[in-house]
Amino acid sequence: xxxxxxxxxxxxxxxxxxxxxxxxxxxxxxxxxxxxxxxxxxxxxxxxxxxxxxxxxxxxxxxxxxxxxxxxxxxxxxxxxxxxxxxxxxxxxxxxxxxxxxxxxxxxxxxxxxxxxxxxxxxxxxxxxxxxxxxxxxxxxxxxxxxxxxxxxxxxxxxxxxxxxxxxxxxxxxxxxxxxxxxxxxxxxxxxxxxxxxxxxxxxxxxxxxxxxxxxxxxxxxxxxxxxxxxxxxxxxxxxxxxxxxxxxxxxxxxxxxxx
Amino acid sequence: xxxxxxxxxxxxxxxxxxxxxxxxxxxxxxxxxxxxxxxxxxxxxxxxxxxxxxxxxxxxxxxxxxxxxxxxxxxxxxxxxxxxxxxxxxxxxxxxxxxxxxxxxxxxxxxxxxxxxxxxxxxxxxxxxxxxxxxxxxxxxxxxxxxxxxxxxxxxxxxxxxxxxxxxxxxxxxxxxxxxxxxxxxxxxxxxxxxxxxxxxxxxxxxxxxxxxxxxxxxxxxxxxxxxxxxxxxxxxxxxxxxxxxxxxxxxxxxxxxxxx
Amino acid sequence: xxxxxxxxxxxxxxxxxxxxxxxxxxxxxxxxxxxxxxxxxxxxxxxxxxxxxxxxxxxxxxxxxxxxxxxxxxxxxxxxxxxxxxxxxxxxxxxxxxxxxxxxxxxxxxxxxxxxxxxxxxxxxxxxxxxxxxxxxxxxxxxxxxxxxxxxxxxxxxxxxxxxxxxxxxxxxxxxxxxxxxxxxxxxxxxxxxxxxxxxxxxxxxxxxxxxxxxxxxxxxxxxxxxxxxxxxxxxxxxxxxxxxxxxxxxxxxxxxxxxxxxxx
Numbered sequence: 001x002x003x004x005x006x007x008x009x010x011x012x013x014x015x016x017x018x019x020x021x022x023x024x025x026x027x028x029x030x031x032x033x034x035x036x037x038x039x040x041x042x043x044x045x046x047x048x049x050x051x052x053x054x055x056x057x058x059x060x061x062x063x064x065x066x067x068x069x070x071x072x073x074x075x076x077x078x079x080x081x082x083x084x085x086x087x088x089x090x091x092x093x094x095x096x097x098x099x100x101x102x103x104x105x106x107x108x109x110x111x112x113x114x115x116x117x118x119x120x121x122x123x124x125x126x127x128x129x130x131x132x133x134x135x136x137x138x139x140x141x142x143x144x145x146x147x148x149x150x151x152x153x154x155x156x157x158x159x160x161x162x163x164x165x166x167x168x169x170x171x172x173x174x175x176x177x178x179x180x181x182x183x184x185x186x187x188x189x190x191x192x193x194x195x196x197x198x199x200x201x202x203x204x205x206x207x208x209x210x211x212x213x214x215x216x217x218x219x220x221x222x223x224x225x226x227x228x229x230x231x232x233x234x235x236x237x238x239x240x241x242x243x244x245x246x247x248x249x250x251x252x253x254x255x256x257x258x259x260x
Numbered sequence: 261x262x263x264x265x266x267x268x269x270x271x272x273x274x275x276x277x278x279x280x281x282x283x284x285x286x287x288x289x290x291x292x293x294x295x296x297x298x299x300x301x302x303x304x305x306x307x308x309x310x311x312x313x314x315x316x317x318x319x320x321x322x323x324x325x326x327x328x329x330x331x332x333x334x335x336x337x338x339x340x341x342x343x344x345x346x347x348x349x350x351x352x353x354x355x356x357x358x359x360x361x362x363x364x365x366x367x368x369x370x371x372x373x374x375x376x377x378x379x380x381x382x383x384x385x386x387x388x389x390x391x392x393x394x395x396x397x398x399x400x401x402x403x404x405x406x407x408x409x410x411x412x413x414x415x416x417x418x419x420x421x422x423x424x425x426x427x428x429x430x431x432x433x434x435x436x437x438x439x440x441x442x443x444x445x446x447x448x449x450x451x452x453x454x455x456x457x458x459x460x461x462x463x464x465x466x467x468x469x470x471x472x473x474x475x476x477x478x479x480x481x482x483x484x485x486x487x488x489x490x491x492x493x494x495x496x497x498x499x500x501x502x503x504x505x506x507x508x509x510x511x512x513x514x515x516x517x518x519x520x521x
Numbered sequence: 522x523x524x525x526x527x528x529x530x531x532x533x534x535x536x537x538x539x540x541x542x543x544x545x546x547x548x549x550x551x552x553x554x555x556x557x558x559x560x561x562x563x564x565x566x567x568x569x570x571x572x573x574x575x576x577x578x579x580x581x582x583x584x585x586x587x588x589x590x591x592x593x594x595x596x597x598x599x600x601x602x603x604x605x606x607x608x609x610x611x612x613x614x615x616x617x618x619x620x621x622x623x624x625x626x627x628x629x630x631x632x633x634x635x636x637x638x639x640x641x642x643x644x645x646x647x648x649x650x651x652x653x654x655x656x657x658x659x660x661x662x663x664x665x666x667x668x669x670x671x672x673x674x675x676x677x678x679x680x681x682x683x684x685x686x687x688x689x690x691x692x693x694x695x696x697x698x699x700x701x702x703x704x705x706x707x708x709x710x711x712x713x714x715x716x717x718x719x720x721x722x723x724x725x726x727x728x729x730x731x732x733x734x735x736x737x738x739x740x741x742x743x744x745x746x747x748x749x750x751x752x753x754x755x756x757x758x759x760x761x762x763x764x765x766x767x768x769x770x771x772x773x774x775x776x777x778x779x780x781x782x783x784x785x786x
Contacts, residue, residue, distance in 0.1 A: 007618055007619055007622060011619065011622065012622060015619050015620075015622040015623035016622060016623055016624075016625065016626045016627075018623060019623035019624055019627065020626060020627055023627065038645060039642075039645070092542075095539070095542065095543060096542045096543050096545075096546045097543075097546065098543065099543045099544075099546075099547065100543075100546065100547055100550065102764055102767075103757075103760040103761065103764055104760060105717075105760075105763070105764075106717060106720055106721070106759065106760055106762075106763020106764055106766070106767065107724075107756055107759050107760045107763065108720075108721035108722070108724045108725050108736075108759070109721075110637075110721075110724065110725035110728060110736075111724050111725070111728070111736065111739055111755070111756050111759055112756070113728070113739075114739060114740075114743045114749065114752045115566070115749075115752070115753065115756070118563075118565050118566055118749070151357070153354050153357055153358045154358070154360065156328060156346070156352070156354075157352070157354065157358050157360075159328075159345075159346045160326070160346045160347075160348065160350075160351055160352050161348050161351070161371060161372035161421060162346075162347065162348040162372070171371075172360070175360070175362040175363075176360070176362065178362070190632075190633060193633055193635075194633070194634075194635040195635070197634075197635040197637065197638050198635050198637040198638075198725055201637060201638070201640065201729070202728070202729070209635075209637075209638065212638050212640075212641060213640075213641065215641075216641035222641070222642070222645065225641050225642065226642075228638075229634055229638050229639065229642075230630070232633065232634050232635070232638055233630040233631055233632070233633050233634045234630060235633075236632070236633020236634065237629055237630055237632070237633055239633070240633065251362045251363075251401075252362065253401075253403075254361035254362060254401060254402070254403045255361075
């Protein structure tokens, strides 16, 4: 088989199905061969998934997780974009603030939990705060990079037409940086989704992350554990896809022509 | 396309004057002189070309005239006023990469017109779309346009704000040679219709002689003005005519180029 | 930005005053922090001095070094294992289009799953301890590295490969002399970013699944006596080490033999 030949249309379905099928078979037979009593087989997970879907509690959990992400992510966007744009526009300001950001950034949002609990107590607000932290830095960094990567021709053209600095920022720099900012937002949303699941395992008692831990703690229902994990993956994927549709809007699409 | 004869009148009002301008760039402690003692006067409605090899500093001079750079010494005056910064009355046309990719053709042309009421703005946009020949592409985005079309878009955007002067920095450099010939004709047509003062930078000798009323031949860095050649052929210019070849060869010799490849 | 900005921008940026400004900013933040800590009613949040005291205490008891080493140990193992597996696999998948078509859906579903969601399974398989933490770090590093390698393989410009084949290179030579140098710069950037992720995961994993390390310190200090000074001390150390790891990787990017793809800078 010539590996350089252009794949045909049917192959687009064939190969993924083959690989996934093989993987499921491997999983299935591993469970049988090792005669494990605890780890679920694909069948078990499927049944567990059905059980969860029929349980109305699941929808509540999904809603809770999404709600927390929405608020935390929204706050990060609301605060992070103006800050990022400002820091990108005034390199002097960036130079002052950057070291602080570099120190705060490697601290996992999860490590902030005790401090979050001091401020917010156990519950929703703490989780939302953690999500905010996780999404905030990638958004700010994306804005800074977006602004500084705006080609200087655009800025010069804007000044040439008599735009004042605020007008320049709004009419030239922001639209020019928007593709990069959107990518940063999408990545931050992915991070927010990771953080919410982790935060729910520790700091609250509802949501998909909580479901994972709870399924294990109250009855070693590993079939539900794996089912919940897969659900987390699917929903996260849906969020990501949804965001990518934004990138296809015509007035932004020019920035993504090379995206695979 | 109108076939007007256009001589350069020797009694033109001065639009732009460059007096004793020199420019030195400092980088990492090293000083590089780029322009030395440039003196030039450009008349109102004239089409002047700055001609020179790449990197000689003609773009720097153009930027200084448009107000994007300050000369290290000397002064530049436009219409009697000293040049202090970029101004909508002096629009710089970059190569087609200057058009804004997030705006449609209409959006780009209307970019500088934000102070106008809506009806007038739309009228102007329509007028200039027609003038540069982009009818039918009003709602298109720049990535969908060819290089030549983007260049025309940029010219339309520049003209829409009705500037006194246009500065063009090798605007046709990224285009293939056939499109370049077409664009030169287009530019002359627009110039004859609107009679703006145009300063055009190029390294292409033929281009300079085909377009300009006067060609300012510049030396390599540090750039000085070697010679100013009056092109006294009326438009449309026959590029096989004796006078054209004579003027062109004169410049060839001035720059020190052999005649045979 | 003024018209003379272009000339002014060439001023040397190493003047002392300019370098001092970030430090002043940090100083201002610290002062604000100290004021806020003193004025609070609950006496839980420590001020900067108390945190310093906490760090000193950890050093005195020899715990700081012990915990830092534990965390770094786990990160190193988990990260290197992931790299050793993910990079060759990813390069292979990226090279063969059909392989990428085959595995992409699986990768896309697994990608949004936080490594911490795997904790019950990690504990099931490895019990509470080092191995579970390393497993989680491995999980957290594997997919990002895989994706980086796939991307790097797909980004090798076809011209390079064609040139190699044009000169009659054998497949082995092609890999060694064309493919590998072309992917290395991108791989190093991916390694740096994923190392940062691994560092985040280890701290979170230690808060749940093990009995030592910086993450454990944070949880333990709070549970065994509300020692928030130690909690915040732990956070500061985590930040500093994460920063050092990142800086270390960046200096690797600067090594001359890897720099060719940054010539556009």
